[in-house]
Amino acid sequence: MTRRTGMEIAFAAAEAVALCKPDVVAAYPITPNTHIPEHLSDIVADGRIDADFICVESEHSALSACCGASAAGARTFTATSSQGLLFMAEVMPIVSAMRLPVVMAIGNRALSAPINIWNDHSDIMSQRDTGWISVFASNGQEVVDMVIQGFKIAEHRDVLLPLNINLDGFQLTHVVEPMLFPDQEEVERFLPEYKPYATVHPDRVVSMGTLGMPEIFNEAMKAKDMGLINSKKVILEVWREWEEQFGRKHEPIEAYRTEGANVLLLTVGSMGETAEVAIDELRDRKMPAGLLKLKLWRPFPLEELRKAVKGAKVLAVMDRAVSCGGSAGPVCAEVKSALYGEPGCPVIVNYIIGLGGRDVTAEDFIQIVEKAAKADKEKPKEAYEIYGVRGS
Amino acid sequence: MTNKKRPETWQEVNLGCMVFSPGNASEYHTGSWRDRRPVYDNSKCIKCGICYIFCPEGCISQDADGYFVADLDYCKGCGICAHECWPGAITMLQEG
Ligand code: SF4
Ligand code: SF4
Numbered sequence: 001m002t003r004r005t006g007m008e009i010a011f012a013a014a015e016a017v018a019l020c021k022p023d024v025v026a027a028y029p030i031t032p033n034t035h036i037p038e039h040l041s042d043i044v045a046d047g048r049i050d051a052d053f054i055c056v057e058s059e060h061s062a063l064s065a066c067c068g069a070s071a072a073g074a075r076t077f078t079a080t081s082s083q084g085l086l087f088m089a090e091v092m093p094i095v096s097a098m099r100l101p102v103v104m105a106i107g108n109r110a111l112s113a114p115i116n117i118w119n120d121h122s123d124i125m126s127q128r129d130t131g132w133i134s135v136f137a138s139n140g141q142e143v144v145d146m147v148i149q150g151f152k153i154a155e156h157r158d159v160l161l162p163l164n165i166n167l168d169g170f171q172l173t174h175v176v177e178p179m180l181f182p183d184q185e186e187v188e189r190f191l192p193e194y195k196p197y198a199t200v201h202p203d204r205v206v207s208m209g210t211l212g213m214p215e216i217f218n219e220a221m222k223a224k225d226m227g228l229i230n231s232k233k234v235i236l237e238v239w240r241e242w243e244e245q246f247g248r249k250h251e252p253i254e255a256y257r258t259e260g261a262n263v264l265l266l267t268v269g270s271m272g273e274t275a276e277v278a279i280d281e282l283r284d285r286k287m288p289a290g291l292l293k294l295k296l297w298r299p300f301p302l303e304e305l306r307k308a309v310k311g312a313k314v315l316a317v318m319d320r321a322v323s324c325g326g327s328a329g330p331v332c333a334e335v336k337s338a339l340y341g342e343p344g345c346p347v348i349v350n351y352i353i354g355l356g357g358r359d360v361t362a363e364d365f366i367q368i369v370e371k372a373a374k375a376d377k378e379k380p381k382e383a384y385e386i387y388g389v390r391g392s
Numbered sequence: 393m394t395n396k397k398r399p400e401t402w403q404e405v406n407l408g409c410m411v412f413s414p415g416n417a418s419e420y421h422t423g424s425w426r427d428r429r430p431v432y433d434n435s436k437c438i439k440c441g442i443c444y445i446f447c448p449e450g451c452i453s454q455d456a457d458g459y460f461v462a463d464l465d466y467c468k469g470c471g472i473c474a475h476e477c478w479p480g481a482i483t484m485l486q487e488g
Contacts, residue, residue, distance in 0.1 A: 205414040223403070
């Protein structure tokens with residue numbers, strides 16, 4: 001039976017992983033994701049699950065160990081944050097190109113320097129193009145759901161790709177929230193046993209991660225890209241099955257009070273919950289504003305976005321990372337390129353907020369919407385604005 | 393899970409570029425990279441096997457008389473064997 005339990009979200013992520021009975025967990029501690037592998041190591045040590053917890057000396061080794069374990073046919077999990085993810089970077093595109101369904105939780109944290117342990121999205125954005133499925137949770141319940149869904153999606157025969165679940169460092173990892181946990185039986189009904197496509201084993205010879213000459217590389221990359229693009233079908237299917245079994249809906253882009261909205265906010269991650277409060281307040285003031293919460297980052301939901309923005313005059317895209325020297329924040333650049341040339345495309349403005357754990361309040365979103373509402377009459381001077389920066 | 397030659401289209405690429413035919417690297421003849429070939433003067437050779445050990449390509453083998461020969465299908469012409477052969481039995485000859 002599903003039970004409602006209050007706990008720290010990082011612990012909840014670990015409990016959700018345990019429900020999926022992984023064979024191998026390899027991780028190296030780094031704030032703010034640490035409580036996830038820490039709690040998993042407790043669960044393994046207490047004998048609650050029959051998994052190997054590999055204590056490694058670095059994140060590079062953590063993902064390398066996961067890569068090898070997954071190639072051997074193990075259900076595999078890891079977690080990291082910030083510079084830890086960058087230390088995994090060398091292995092990131094290898095895991096996806098080898099089509100190994102490793103699941104990873106990323107407790108999103110700013111990249112140094114200056115050293116900062118708090119939240120923004122610069123870590124995952126740096127790994128955007130590595131070929132992983134990437135989802136963003138906006139609260140603890142979504143973390144629990146996405147972990148369990150994550151194994152099913154990643155391991156699906158038509159997918160076989162690694163998947164990362166992004167949860168904002170501290171804003172989510174360290175927050176205590178009541179969450180619904182399915183029981184073991186329910187999880188097993190939802191998540192089939194992992195049947196690997198091929199495994200490295202002395203009796204069944206296979207080579208993985210071999211040399212690819214120029215005359216094969218285009219085709220190999222196209223196949224990898226199509227694997228990720230086509231995974232969307234399975235993601236939507238798994239989310240539908242989840243809704244049927246557990247009653248909670250998941251969508252690539254979740255719309256909140258968007259009916260008749262002139263101005264739409266688009267957020268990623270936990271700031272979506274704060275933005276909802278702002279939208280309620282604006283609606284009370286008869287301001288037609290709505291919210292789009294982007295949950296599926298890779299593969300990017302192009303059609304869903306095009307549909308979701310129809311009718312809006314202004315779209316204000318929130319980024320929690322700077323693409324230094326670029327044309328916009330990473331999310332906005334993606335949104336702009338997806339909507340370029342679309343008939344009736346709204347004016348798109350970009351605000352970069354909440355860097356390195358800077359607080360983002362409902363009042364900030366109200367001000368952003370009010371500012372953005374003027375953008376269809378008067379184009380902002382800058383392509384993007386680091387909102388609230390002192391000196392602007 | 394079929395073994396095939398070079399895939400013509402991306403759809404034919406094995407999942408994850410997995411290779412199911414072990415040892416098929418031998419189908420790739422690295423000898424085509426070579427611009428110089430090792431030539432052995434067996435009158436100077438003392439059959440020490442140093443060339444065999446040092447060849448990075450692993451393409452040197454011992455013949456029935458105990459002398460060493462390089463397989464030119466795979467020899468890249470790096471010259472390491474000639475450099476390491478201390479009696480000077482190997483010279484690198486420019487390919488025509
Ligand atoms: S030239 Fe290099 S590759 Fe060729 S036989 Fe000598 S050591 Fe081996
Ligand atoms: S290194 Fe020179 S002497 Fe020794 S076996 Fe090879 S060719 Fe003969």
